Amino acid sequence: MDNQVVPPTIPTNPVTPEILAKLRAIVGDRGLLEQDQDIKPFVTDWRGQLSGNAAVVVRPGSTEEVSQVVKLCYDNDIAIVPQGGNTGLMGGATPWPAHTGILLSLGRMNRVIEVDAKSSTMTVEAGCVLQTLQQLAADNDRLLPLSLGAQGSCMIGGNLSTNAGGAQVLHYGNTRSFVLGLEVVLPNGDVWNRLRGLKKDNTGYDLKHLFIGGEGTLGVITKAVIKVWPKPKDVATGWLAIPSVQAAVDLLNESHAASGDTVTSFELMHRLSLDGVFKHVPGTQDPLPHTASRESPWYVLTEWSSARPKPDGGEGMADRMEAFLADMMEQGLVEDAVIAQSEAQSRGMWHIREGHAEASRSEGPALSYDMSVATSKIPEFVTRGDEAARAVLPGIRLSPVGHIGDGNLHYGFKAPEGMTKEQFAQYKPAITRAINDLIRDFGGSISAEHGIGQEKLDELAYYSSPVEMAAMRAIKQALDPKNIMNPGKIIRMMG
Numbered sequence: 001m002d003n004q005v006v007p008p009t010i011p012t013n014p015v016t017p018e019i020l021a022k023l024r025a026i027v028g029d030r031g032l033l034e035q036d037q038d039i040k041p042f043v044t045d046w047r048g049q050l051s052g053n054a055a056v057v058v059r060p061g062s063t064e065e066v067s068q069v070v071k072l073c074y075d076n077d078i079a080i081v082p083q084g085g086n087t088g089l090m091g092g093a094t095p096w097p098a099h100t101g102i103l104l105s106l107g108r109m110n111r112v113i114e115v116d117a118k119s120s121t122m123t124v125e126a127g128c129v130l131q132t133l134q135q136l137a138a139d140n141d142r143l144l145p146l147s148l149g150a151q152g153s154c155m156i157g158g159n160l161s162t163n164a165g166g167a168q169v170l171h172y173g174n175t176r177s178f179v180l181g182l183e184v185v186l187p188n189g190d191v192w193n194r195l196r197g198l199k200k201d202n203t204g205y206d207l208k209h210l211f212i213g214g215e216g217t218l219g220v221i222t223k224a225v226i227k228v229w230p231k232p233k234d235v236a237t238g239w240l241a242i243p244s245v246q247a248a249v250d251l252l253n254e255s256h257a258a259s260g261d262t263v264t265s266f267e268l269m270h271r272l273s274l275d276g277v278f279k280h281v282p283g284t285q286d287p288l289p290h291t292a293s294r295e296s297p298w299y300v301l302t303e304w305s306s307a308r309p310k311p312d313g314g315e316g317m318a319d320r321m322e323a324f325l326a327d328m329m330e331q332g333l334v335e336d337a338v339i340a341q342s343e344a345q346s347r348g349m350w351h352i353r354e355g356h357a358e359a360s361r362s363e364g365p366a367l368s369y370d371m372s373v374a375t376s377k378i379p380e381f382v383t384r385g386d387e388a389a390r391a392v393l394p395g396i397r398l399s400p401v402g403h404i405g406d407g408n409l410h411y412g413f414k415a416p417e418g419m420t421k422e423q424f425a426q427y428k429p430a431i432t433r434a435i436n437d438l439i440r441d442f443g444g445s446i447s448a449e450h451g452i453g454q455e456k457l458d459e460l461a462y463y464s465s466p467v468e469m470a471a472m473r474a475i476k477q478a479l480d481p482k483n484i485m486n487p488g489k490i491i492r493m494m495g
Contacts, residue, residue: 008457008488011079012100015055019076023058023102026068031108033057042103045094046087046150047361050454052095054081054103061108063183063191063222070220071189073102079484080104082216084126084158087150089357089370090453092162092215096488106157109222115140121180121197122226126157133226142228145172145264149354157221163213165449167353170405171264171305172229174449175212181225182208187218187480197225210475215451216486218479232264232305236317237346238325239287240300241336246379248300248404251333255302258324262317264305266405267353271297272414273360273399274352280362281355285348291336300404301353303346356401360412365424366399368412369435373444375407381442382411388434389413393427408448411435436463452490460490 015023024032033039034056043052060066073080079101083093095103109127116122117140124133130144130151137144145168148154154164160182165174172178181196194208211219242248248268255263278284288299302321310316318339328334340346360366373381386398395416402409413431415424436446440463452460461469472491476483483493 006458007096007098008492010096010098010487011077011482011484012098013077013079014100015078015102019072019078020056022072023056023069026072027058027060027065031059031061031065033059039103042083042086042105043095045089045091047089050091050094052081052097053099054095055100057103057105059105059108063109063185066104066106066109066185066220066222067189067191069102069104070185070187073484074188074482077482077484078102079487080220081486082106082157082161082220084155084161085129085150085153086158087154088158088162088453089450090447090455092451092453092486092489093158094454096454101484104220106155106220106222109157110155112136113223116197117142119197120228120230122228123181123195123197123223124156124226125223126155126160126221128156130154130156130159137228138231140228141231143231144178144226144228146175146178149357156224156226160212160221160224161214161216162451163449165403165406165408167265167267167350167403169403169408169449170266171262176209178227179208179212179224180227182211182221183223184208184211184219184221187482187485191222192219195223195225199227210479213451215453215489217476217490218485220485230307232307233309234306234317235346236304236321237340237349238300238302238321239338239340239349240302240325240334241288241291241296242298242300242334243296243332244379245298245382245404247333248298249375249379251300251328252375252405254328254333255304255324259304259317259320260306262304262306263302263405265301265303265403267301267402268404268409269299269301269353269356269401270399271299272397273356273401273412274299276359276363276399277352277355280359281351283348284352284355287338287349287352288336296335301349353401356410363414365415365419365421366412367424367428367431368410369432369439369446370408370448370450371411371435371439371444371446372406372408372448373439373442375404377442377444378404378407378409381438381444382409385411385435385438388438389431392430392434395419396427396431407444432459439463454489457488457490457492461492 109125113123
C-alpha cells in the first residue's frame with residue numbers, strides 16, 4: 001500500500017471566460033470567489049494535509065441556482081466538488097490537484113424552512129451549521145442528537161453526505177437514522193424533491209439512502225427533513241477510570257439495564273491521548289487528577305439521559321449512576337469516578353472528549369484508523385492491533401479513542417519518542433496493511449464514520465468484494481454518466 005494515493009483520472013474541461021460569465025449570471029458577484037487567496041481555504045482540507053485546485057468557488061443561494069449551475073457544468077463536462085463546512089477528515093470535499101472545474105460551496109444556503117415540534121421534525125437547507133440546528137431544536141424543547149467535535153462549523157449537508165456518526169450513535173443511531181426526506185440536485189441538474197416528513201413511506205426504492213453517505217458523488221443535497229427527539233430533562237455525565245478495555249465492554253453491558261436503557265453515550269479514551277488534550281486544548285483539566293499515576297491508562301466518558309425531569313425528592317439519573325458506579329467499583333470494573341455536578345462540569349468533560357482532534361494536530365506524528373468491529377470483539381482487537389503495529393515498528397505507542405458503545409474506535413498510534421514525521425511516514429504503509437487486514441479478519445469496517453474520500457479510495461477497492469464494487473460503479477454510472485460529480489472520491493471512474 002503506497003504512502004500516497006495515486007490520483008484518479010478525472011474530467012479536466014476548463015472553466016472558460018464564457019462559462020464564468022454564465023456562472024456569474026446565475027449566482028451574482030456575491031456567489032463567486034475567483035481570487036487565489038479566497039479560493040485557497042476551500043481547496044485545503046481541515047487538517048492542512050491535502051490541497052487541491054478549483055478554477056472558481058461557486059456559492060449558490062438557492063436550490064434553483066444549484067440546479068442551474070450543475071446543469072451548466074453537465075452540458076460542458078465540467079467537474080464539480082460539492083462542499084459544506086469543509087471539516088471532513090478523508091479529503092472527500094477537497095478537490096484533487098488536477099481538478100480544473102468548480103468547487104460548489106453550500107454555505108449561503110442556511111435557511112430553516114420549518115420546525116414542526118409536534119411531528120418532531122425540522123426542514124432545513126444544507127448549509128445550516130450543525131450547532132445552530134442543535135440550538136434550534138433545544139429552543140423548541142427537542143434534541144438533535146448528532147454531536148461532533150466540529151459541530152460549530154460543519155454543515156448539515158456535509159453531515160448527511162458523509163453519514164456522520166458522533167458520540168450518541170449508541171442510542172439514537174447515525175445520521176442516516178435522522179433523515180426522513182431529502183431534496184437533491186442530480187448530476188444533470190434535475191431536482192429530486194422528496195421532502196416528506198414521513199416515518200413510513202414504502203413506495204419503491206428508498207433513494208435518499210443513496211445520497212446519504214454518498215460524499216457528493218451522486219448529487220448535491222440541498223434540503224433535508226430531519227427527525228428530532230424530546231429534549232432530555234435529566235442528564236447524568238460520568239468520568240470513569242477503568243482497569244482495561246474488557247472492563248469497558250462489561251461496564252457498558254451492565255449500564256443498559258441499570259440505567260433503564262438510557263445510556264446515550266459511552267466513550268473510551270486512552271491516557272496518552274488525554275495528556276495531549278490537556279496540553280494543547282485551552283480550558284481542559286483532568287476530572288480525576290489523582291488517578292493519572294495509576295497503572296491503567298483507560299478512561300470512559302458516559303452519559304445517561306431521560307426526557308422526564310427528576311421527580312421532586314425522587315431518584316434521578318445521577319442518583320442511579322452513583323449507585324451503579326459504587327457497585328461496579330466493588331466488582332473491580334471501575335477504579336475511580338466522578339459525576340458532573342452541574343451542566344458546566346458536564347460541558348467540561350465533553351470539551352475534553354471533543355478536543356482530541358484539535359490536540360492531534362498539535363502533537364507529534366501519529367496514525368489513526370476510523371474502524372469498527374462488534375463491540376464484544378474490541379478488547380481482543382485492541383490487543384492484537386497493538387501487537388501487529390509493534391511488530392512493524394517497536395516503540396510505537398497505542399492511543400485509541402472512540403465510541404466504544406457502537407463498536408467504532410479511532411484506533412490511533414503515536415510515533416516512538418523522538419521519531420520525526422518523515423521517519424514515521426516510512427512505516428505507515430506496513431502498519432496500515434497490518435491493521436486493515438486485522439479489521440477484515442474481525443469482520444469489521446475500515447471506515448466507520450469518516451467516509452472514504454480520497455484517502456481510502458484504494459483501500460475500499462482492496463477490501464471490498466468485486467460484487468460490491470461493481471454495484472457501486474453501476475450506480476455511479478447510472479446517475480453520473482459523465483463522472484463530473486466529485487470525481488475520484490469513493491470509487492475510481494474513468495473521466
